[in-house]
Amino acid sequence: MEYNRVTAPVIAELKSIVGSQNVLDDPEQMLSYSHDEATGAKWRHLPEVVVKPQNTQQISAILKLANQERIPVTPRGAGSGLAAGAVPFLGGILLTLEKMNRIIELDRDNMFMVVEPGVTTAEVQQCAREAGLFYAGDPCSADSSFIGGNVATNAGGNKAIRYGVTGQHVFGLEVVLADGQVAVLGGKTIKEVSGYNLIQLMIGSEGTLGVITKIYLKLQPRPQFNGVIMAPFASIPAAIQLVPEMITKSGIIPTSIEFMDNLCIKAAEQFLNKQLMFNHAAAYIIIELDGNSEGQLLAEMEMLAEQCYRNNALDVLVGDNAATQERIWKPRRVLAEALRVISPVYSMEDIVVPIKEIPAVVLAINSLSEKYGIRIANFGHAGDGNIHATLLKDQLGHQEWDERKDQLLDELYAEVYRRGGKISGEHGIGAKRKEALTQYIDPVALQTMKTIKRALDPNGILNPGKIFNL
Ligand SMILES: Cc1cc2nc3c(=O)[nH]c(=O)nc-3n(C[C@H](O)[C@H](O)[C@H](O)COP(=O)(O)OP(=O)(O)OC[C@H]3O[C@@H](n4cnc5c(N)ncnc54)[C@H](O)[C@@H]3O)c2cc1C
Numbered sequence: 001m002e003y004n005r006v007t008a009p010v011i012a013e014l015k016s017i018v019g020s021q022n023v024l025d026d027p028e029q030m031l032s033y034s035h036d037e038a039t040g041a042k043w044r045h046l047p048e049v050v051v052k053p054q055n056t057q058q059i060s061a062i063l064k065l066a067n068q069e070r071i072p073v074t075p076r077g078a079g080s081g082l083a084a085g086a087v088p089f090l091g092g093i094l095l096t097l098e099k100m101n102r103i104i105e106l107d108r109d110n111m112f113m114v115v116e117p118g119v120t121t122a123e124v125q126q127c128a129r130e131a132g133l134f135y136a137g138d139p140c141s142a143d144s145s146f147i148g149g150n151v152a153t154n155a156g157g158n159k160a161i162r163y164g165v166t167g168q169h170v171f172g173l174e175v176v177l178a179d180g181q182v183a184v185l186g187g188k189t190i191k192e193v194s195g196y197n198l199i200q201l202m203i204g205s206e207g208t209l210g211v212i213t214k215i216y217l218k219l220q221p222r223p224q225f226n227g228v229i230m231a232p233f234a235s236i237p238a239a240i241q242l243v244p245e246m247i248t249k250s251g252i253i254p255t256s257i258e259f260m261d262n263l264c265i266k267a268a269e270q271f272l273n274k275q276l277m278f279n280h281a282a283a284y285i286i287i288e289l290d291g292n293s294e295g296q297l298l299a300e301m302e303m304l305a306e307q308c309y310r311n312n313a314l315d316v317l318v319g320d321n322a323a324t325q326e327r328i329w330k331p332r333r334v335l336a337e338a339l340r341v342i343s344p345v346y347s348m349e350d351i352v353v354p355i356k357e358i359p360a361v362v363l364a365i366n367s368l369s370e371k372y373g374i375r376i377a378n379f380g381h382a383g384d385g386n387i388h389a390t391l392l393k394d395q396l397g398h399q400e401w402d403e404r405k406d407q408l409l410d411e412l413y414a415e416v417y418r419r420g421g422k423i424s425g426e427h428g429i430g431a432k433r434k435e436a437l438t439q440y441i442d443p444v445a446l447q448t449m450k451t452i453k454r455a456l457d458p459n460g461i462l463n464p465g466k467i468f469n470l
Pocket of ligand 1: 037077085138140148151211213336337
């Protein structure tokens with residue numbers, strides 16, 4: 001694909017569409033739009049211009065212009081992504097959704113919320129809570145990420161075992177296509193078989209097929225009670241073996257089952273500047289449950305606690321109020337920032353495997369760590385089979401780091417793929433994993449994705465160089 005640069009007349013046109021106060025072209029002002037949360041200089045690039053539209057019509061006009069002029073457009077939510085998905089590697093227009101941040105409607109009768117893409121996930125959760133309802137999407141980045149970014153990456157998070165990932169709460173979208181046409185997909189019905197499921201096609205498409213401008217989210221009744229358990233273990237196998245067993249044998253569907261190893265415990269301890277309980281443990285397993293009967297919830301918590309002890313847990317700590325639950329969750333929630341303190345450059349992976357394979361894959365990660373001399377912090381949504389193996393650069397030189405990391409990841413991805421897993425469970429492919437995707441995906445599936453991309457965006461202007469190269 002060939003692209004053109006952003007010229008002075010194009011900037012003038014953009015200013016006439018969104019107003020000159022909503023167009024930035026000073027490199028210093030655009031710096032914060034040159035990266036997301038993927039670490040390392042490789043994952044940064046300045047846009048030529050940043051535009052801040054406030055409505056769908058403006059986005060439609062921007063895309064019409066970009067398509068006509070063959071200028072790349074990179075949609076951006078909050079920039080909390082971990083796959084360099086919102087980084088404008090080819091320059092062009094960075095289209096930030098930050099000014100489209102209205103909650104349009106909270107429809108109690110249908111239990112739906114209609115929002116613009118720039119509302120933070122935490123605001124969506126809060127608005128549902130205030131209405132006595134519940135939005136079940138819950139990425140650990142909820143305070144910072146936008147709901148539009150969650151939809152574009154099909155974000156997972158802490159409650160996916162029980163409630164599913166973001167896409168399972170989305171029943172309607174308004175999307176601006178590459179040529180500026182506006183498509184309205186679905187709405188407030190909870191079922192629909194009126195043609196192809198274009199909603200799910202757009203979900204997780206990482207800004208490569210359209211710009212999401214309106215989202216219909218299904219809400220749930222608010223669970224009345226919840227409880228949290230934290231079990232420290234003396235060995236990784238004992239901790240991780242518990243995860244598939246808890247899901248298949250307990251007869252209980254927990255809201256969350258999270259895992260963090262000792263390197264993570266130590267990083268969280270340093271970051272929070274306080275001693276954590278059982279800080280010598282090889283791993284923590286954190287389990288959350290919710291429900292509408294207090295008696296049943298307590299009985300289930302007791303059953304799961306017993307299962308932890310049978311699997312040799314060193315102890316079982318219970319969080320039954322907001323303060324004790326926060327004390328248990330806090331070390332898990334801060335890990336992305338905490339690991340950055342011990343190694344400013346790292347590669348946070350996002351592999352996902354069928355739950356039965358989790359123990360074997362976690363042990364494989366630890367042997368690869370030893371083989372390549374790279375420290376790996378392991379944590380993640382273990383109950384979903386989703387582990388964020390985080391490779392730490394530490395003091396390695398850049399070239400050595402790149403070589404060793406790439407070889408290690410090749411072996412890891414091959415192992416994951418062989419076990420029926422995928423290279424990304426929730427963060428997406430972005431720019432970071434597009435080379436690996438060509439190897440670890442069914443070739444016909446990849447070809448079909450490219451056919452869809454060419455059909456919807458023949459000039460390839462939308463987020464070029466992400467997921468795959470055309
Ligand atoms: C501390 C931390 C914890 C995290 N925890 C989780 C977690 O538990 N689960 C999880 O899944 N992720 C997690 N993430 C990753 C990240 O928060 C998610 O990927 C999130 O969904 C990205 O949202 P965003 O608004 O920041 O999107 P961005 O990073 O701005 O963009 C992500 C992608 O979506 C596209 N995009 C954004 N908005 C739109 C739109 N309106 N229309 C079309 N395309 C768009 C961009 O082009 C890009 O490809 C975490 C990140 C951090 C830093």
